[in-house]
Amino acid sequence: MSEQFEQGVxxxxxxxxxxxxxxxxxxxxxxxCAEACLFYTExxxxxxxxxxxVEPLKKLWQAENTFxxxxxxxxxxIKPLTESDFxxxxxxxxDSCTLCGRCSMVCPVGNDITYMxxxxxxxxxxxxxAPDGMKEATKRALxxxxxxxxxxxxxxxxxxxxxxxxxxxxxxxxxxxxxMTLFSSMEIVxxxxxxxxxxxIFDAAGVSWTISSQAFEATNSGIQIGNKEAAAELVGRVxxxxxxxxxxxxxxxxxxxxxxxxxWEGPNLIGRPYDFEVVHILELLDKLKxxxxxxxxxxxxxxxxxxxxxxIVRRGGVVDPPRNLLHSVADHFTEMTDxxxxxxxxxxxxxxxxNERAEELRLKSFDRKKHQLEELGVNTMVTACANCRxxxxxxxxxxxxxTEVISLTELLAEHLVSGKTPN
Amino acid sequence: xxxEFIDGPLWYFSLTAFVIGVVWRIVSIxxxxxxxxxxxxxxxxxxxxxxxxxxxxxxxxxxxxxSRLQLIAGxxxxxxxxxxxxxxxPHIDFIAERITxxxxxxxxxxxxxxxxxxxxxxxxxxxxxxVLNPVTRLLSDMDDHIGSILVFLVxxxxxxxxxxxxxxxxxxHLFLAEVFLIYFPFSKLMHAFTFVMSRGYTGATxxxxxxxx
Ligand code: SF4
Ligand code: SF4
Numbered sequence: 001m002s003e004q005f006e007q008g009v010x011x012x013x014x015x016x017x018x019x020x021x022x023x024x025x026x027x028x029x030x031x032x033c034a035e036a037c038l039f040y041t042e043x044x045x046x047x048x049x050x051x052x053x054v055e056p057l058k059k060l061w062q063a064e065n066t067f068x069x070x071x072x073x074x075x076x077x078i079k080p081l082t083e084s085d086f087x088x089x090x091x092x093x094x095d096s097c098t099l100c101g102r103c104s105m106v107c108p109v110g111n112d113i114t115y116m117x118x119x120x121x122x123x124x125x126x127x128x129x130a131p132d133g134m135k136e137a138t139k140r141a142l143x144x145x146x147x148x149x150x151x152x153x154x155x156x157x158x159x160x161x162x163x164x165x166x167x168x169x170x171x172x173x174x175x176x177x178x179x180m181t182l183f184s185s186m187e188i189v190x191x192x193x194x195x196x197x198x199x200x201i202f203d204a205a206g207v208s209w210t211i212s213s214q215a216f217e218a219t220n221s222g223i224q225i226g227n228k229e230a231a232a233e234l235v236g237r238v239x240x241x242x243x244x245x246x247x248x249x250x251x252x253x254x255x256x257x258x259x260x261x262x263x264w265e266g267p268n269l270i271g272r273p274y275d276f277e278v279v280h281i282l283e284l285l286d287k288l289k290x291x292x293x294x295x296x297x298x299x300x301x302x303x304x305x306x307x308x309x310x311x312i313v314r315r316g317g318v319v320d321p322p323r324n325l326l327h328s329v330a331d332h333f334t335e336m337t338d339x340x341x342x343x344x345x346x347x348x349x350x351x352x353x354x355n356e357r358a359e360e361l362r363l364k365s366f367d368r369k370k371h372q373l374e375e376l377g378v379n380t381m382v383t384a385c386a387n388c389r390x391x392x393x394x395x396x397x398x399x400x401x402x403t404e405v406i407s408l409t410e411l412l413a414e415h416l417v418s419g420k421t422p423n
Numbered sequence: 424x425x426x427e428f429i430d431g432p433l434w435y436f437s438l439t440a441f442v443i444g445v446v447w448r449i450v451s452i453x454x455x456x457x458x459x460x461x462x463x464x465x466x467x468x469x470x471x472x473x474x475x476x477x478x479x480x481x482x483x484x485x486x487x488x489x490s491r492l493q494l495i496a497g498x499x500x501x502x503x504x505x506x507x508x509x510x511x512x513p514h515i516d517f518i519a520e521r522i523t524x525x526x527x528x529x530x531x532x533x534x535x536x537x538x539x540x541x542x543x544x545x546x547x548x549x550x551x552x553x554v555l556n557p558v559t560r561l562l563s564d565m566d567d568h569i570g571s572i573l574v575f576l577v578x579x580x581x582x583x584x585x586x587x588x589x590x591x592x593x594x595x596h597l598f599l600a601e602v603f604l605i606y607f608p609f610s611k612l613m614h615a616f617t618f619v620m621s622r623g624y625t626g627a628t629x630x631x632x633x634x635x636x
Binding site for chain 1: 476479483561
């Protein structure tokens with residue numbers, strides 16, 4: 001047994017708190033969680049049943065925390081966890097779970113299975129059983145500052161374009177600004193329109209804001225792979241930059257897991273509350289609109305629907321703002337049957353999109369979204385996560401579907417009444 | 424002789440084992456602790472916990488459409504069993520005499536019969552689902568089967584004892600109930616208590632985030 005594996009098991013043991021103990025005690029093996037998981041519904045493969053994905057964690061808990069487990073272990077009837085358990089489960093733990101949280105909404109005994117999958121990854125990543133794509137992304141995030149290898153130089157180049165196109169000056173490292181915005185590498189590389197939209201909206205609303213040269217990246221590969229130290233380091237950079245600049249609010253961008261990372265997990269990772277607050281861009285836009293600081297004009301009469309990014313809505317609690325905002329610019333906004341906190345995932349969250357090995361399964365699981373769209377018959381899907389956007393676009397292309405995916409923030413910027421509103 | 428043992432010492436032993444075992448398990452779960460959450464809450468953890476404890480009695484649409492049979496069987500079994508357990512005249516008398524000294528009105532005989540039929544049908548359907556459905560077959564272990572079989576036997580002997588008013592049957596029923604009570608804290612049957620905890624923990628976390636779970 002390698003030392004690294006033993007460390008992984010020790011970390012796994014450390015994850016077993018009262019929540020996990022109550023979950024494993026309560027689970028009646030009813031299998032209902034399977035019906036909520038797109039990896040099961042689209043494949044009918046029972047191995048993709050959410051609770052089955054935490055089997056190694058259950059095995060450890062049983063052997064060390066239950067009467068029968070302890071008895072079996074002392075009689076040599078129960079084998080301890082082995083490396084092959086980790087090797088066999090690696091794909092289930094990483095490839096077939098986007099940490100979307102849907103299973104946790106349906107379990108009759110109330111188990112937060114997603115929490116357990118998030119936690120089992122801690123042990124797996126320490127033991128070295130994690131997909132290469134995610135390991136590399138985490139390494140790049142730690143050494144370069146972004147999982148996609150984006151440096152501040154690249155950001156500056158993107159900002160220069162934005163400044164040229166908008167005629168606005170993007171504030172960098174502005175001391176005591178009210179808001180500090182973060183971006184995901186995908187926005188910088190694939191969707192610079194998002195940055196442009198933010199610049200226009202903030203200008204119109206008279207928002208005092210800045211971007212930090214030290215911490216522009218919002219994504220957190222440490223959370224996805226399940227490496228507490230890496231996750232804490234990445235959150236720590238943002239905290240240091242924001243507190244150094246005397247910022248009041250850090251704005252999490254249109255990216256799902258970035259929000260979970262900085263808003264909900266961050267303070268627990270660094271072991272203290274922040275000196276600032278975290279808002280999601282949609283919460284901020286909704287607030288600015290409610291305060292009359294941004295004015296929108298014209299309504300789209302294209303039929304539109306909303307794809308809820310799991311980490312922002314179901315796991316993040318930003319449920320109403322995207323709806324309020326979309327209603328204000330879309331005349332024909334229709335919800336999919338399962339929406340809001342019961343939406344179906346795009347299939348690429350939780351690091352799955354960074355895991356090339358999972359591509360085939362991911363595209364298969366996209367059948368669920370395809371079905372939802374076909375049922376609704378709407379060809380424009382609005383969302384608020386750069387990762388969802390890329391995954392949705394790939395899925396649509398794969399299925400040769402004629403559906404457009406647009407960003408909510410960008411859509412709002414298009415409807416912005418230009419010119420500053422006095423505040 | 425054996426009858427007196429089942430009716431006397433074994434009953435008190437099994438009841439004690441049950442109470443101590445259940446309390447022990449609950450205490451050991453709580454003692455594992457939860458780390459304090461340092462993020463700023465959007466909603467109330469307490470309200471979230473209360474909400475989820477009750478809201479999960481009502482299934483989500485995904486479950487009502489995709490697991491309908493299991494859902495109906497689950498309700499039939501649990502509701503039927505609760506009626507049998509707490510509202511059958513012999514149980515009320517037994518509880519009043521041996522445990523609490525309090526009694527309450529029993530359900531009419533026909534309700535008892537319907538409840539028993541529901542409980543049996545529900546349990547059998549759930550068990551068939553367990554062994555036939557690929558997902559539950561993969562998940563199920565010995566404990567799940569022992570639990571189902573024990574409950575089935577306790578219910579069966581109970582109904583027979585009531586129908587036949589036969590002392591030997593009553594003793595067999597009581598004996599099986601005692602085995603059930605002793606087995607309970609060591610098994611998944613614990614979910615009858617810990618569901619409040621698991622729903623509560625999840626509800627509290629989601630409630631803090633402002634999500635109705
Ligand atoms: S739905 Fe809940 S109780 Fe049922 S198998 Fe899944 S985790 Fe266990
Ligand atoms: S979190 Fe989502 S993807 Fe992961 S097991 Fe649960 S339902 Fe499936």
